[in-house]
Amino acid sequence: MSTELSRTQAVRDAATSGIPAALADLGALVRIPSIAWPAFDQTQLQRSAEAVAALAEGTGVFDQVQVTSAAIPGTDEIGQPAVLATRAARNGRPTVLLYAHHDVQPMGDEALWETPPFEPTVRDGRLYGRGAADDKAGVMAHIAALRALREALGDDFDLGVALFIEGEEEYGSRSFAQFLSDNVDALRSDVIVVADSGNWDLNTPAVTVSLRGNARFTLTVRTLDHASHSGMFGGAVPDALMATVTLLATLWDADGAVAVEGMTEREGTTPEYSETTLRDEAGLPEGVQPIGRGTILSRIWNKPAITITGIDATSVAEASNTLAPSASVVISARVAPGQPAEDAYAALEAHLRSHAPFGAQLEFTDVDLGNGFLVDTSGWAVDAVREALHEGYGVEPIDIGVGGSIPFIADLVESFPEAQILVTGVEDPHTRAHSPNESLHLDTFRHAVLSEALLFEGLDARTV
Structure with missing residues (x-):
């Protein structure tokens, strides 16, 4: 591809055409009950990690792919298996570290599921199953975007890539800090993309700029x-x-x-968000009143x-x-x-x-x-991801806070203080992560994959 326009269009076409295969692979991952709680079959974590490693190998992007783990500090235990894959940057290009996790929450009360939790089921434009969104969709967003980049550009790209797919995020990331320490050189990067958050709604992408601890x-x-x-x-x-x-x-x-x-x-300003929207997204029945004071989003975010x-x-x-x-x-x-x-x-x-x-x-x-997290939004990478999300969704992204917590981000900041951290995701307000009938909105997934592929193409054109 000789021009910037043709490169971008090639990546766009590859990302779009690759969605059916990505969803099929996501379904295969959902079928693996990869729960890190000790009461569950721990061999499923190894099976899940090996499946993700095979997907990483299949992209043709990486110089090295391995399934590995780290010690849990203060114990005699070893953490759950993670996937680590690396590709060295060339010609002064940046390196991007891609994070997601392949472990999932327990199913909870199976009687509350409308379809079996580990049997991926599509209905009404959504894919249902435990981990269909949180966070195996994050895993597949990374894989599908890398496939698109490789298909469109062949070996003709210089972007460095490190892929870290954790196996115990839902169980407290107990070996996370040690894993970073053990693999600090392999994971060192200029930009970190954490695909474990959500969007404003079904159609509007978001960059998460604050998280509660x-x-x-x-x-x-x-x-x-x-x-x-x-x-x-x-x-x-x-x-x-x-x-x-x-x-x-x-x-x-x-x-x-x-x-x-x-x-x-x-203290912080928040976008307009009505009580009606809260009731719809949270499942709050009429007659049950919201709690707290101030704007609704200030109660959730700040x-x-x-x-x-x-x-x-x-x-x-x-x-x-x-x-x-x-x-x-x-x-x-x-x-x-x-x-x-x-x-x-x-x-x-x-x-x-x-x-x-x-x-x-x-x-x-x-x-x-x-600890919670506040993003420094002054860096060039935040502008780059906003542009990519705009191109991928066709809608201007907004900055959001999230009431939930991703504590390991503080470990990333400590280990890689110079890296710019971008928190994105494929979830929407109706995903029901951690709950029965967790689901992924299929159009949101398509847009997320396209956005991430366009982000990679833009990073590959940048020198650091």
Whole structure:
């Protein structure tokens, strides 16, 4: 291809024609139940990693492709298998590091799925299945864009590429920092594309410029040495669940906003977003009111949130007239961008200890912290990805914050401080990632692949 126009058109044509094969390969990946939780078949993680490695090999782009892993610091364990593939840059071109993950969330209650979670099913313009969006679609967006670049340009491109497909993101990325340390030279890059976020809506692409951090832990509340008869001692002795409910209620004020002193908010403007849209995208029924104060998106993007994601107490089926001696809850806090997760956790622990009712004994375990992320939008790579998204979707992209967390990005920043980090994705507000009936909007996937291929073509024309 002799002209810039013909190069770009060739990449565009290759990306478009490659979508059916990419979706077929995505379906094959979805069929692999690659769940990193120890209770599940861990051989499926190896099978999934090998499948991704074969796809990387098949692009014809890389000098080296391997399935590898790293130690989990502070333990005798080895992390889940990841795929690492590299191609050296030539003639002064930049190197781009492409990240996604091949592990998925557990299926949850299979009865809530309309079709089997690991049997990819297309209906109404969406592909359903666990991992169909989060994040095997991210994996395939990278693979399909690289295929398009290779098909359009042959070996006539000089862009350096490193591909890192993680195998334990949904399980906490426990070996992530060690993996970066072990492979720092192979992963060193000028631009990092993290394909694990979402878009504004079905038609409008987005660049994620802020992410909340997280502070997750298990709280155990104890009020008795042993269970006692609720009739004999009820009214004089506090049971653990009563104390737990009383304590948890202090975490929010009457509006449902976080009421923990020391958990901060970030000032920032947000786009228009109506309560009607919130109800549609979140599944909030009429009559149930939103919580918090300020604009809806400021509550999701810029303010802390606290959710109780699990409770261990006597089940309804086993309920008896007994005062429970202890109860445990999992508290998942989202931390405003800019506040260190360690500071937010310290504020939470101090709050809970100071508000413990009736002298209840508290124990904090399984603490997991991850910092939020704020993108420096002044770099040339942000302009490049905005242009590519505009070309790929036919709509101007917008900058968004995300209420969720991708804590490993802080590790990327620490390991590669000079790299420009671009957080993109293939999800939309109706994807239902982590939930039953997770799905991928097929047109969004097509646009995402085309955008990424055009980004690569543009980077290949740039010198650093």
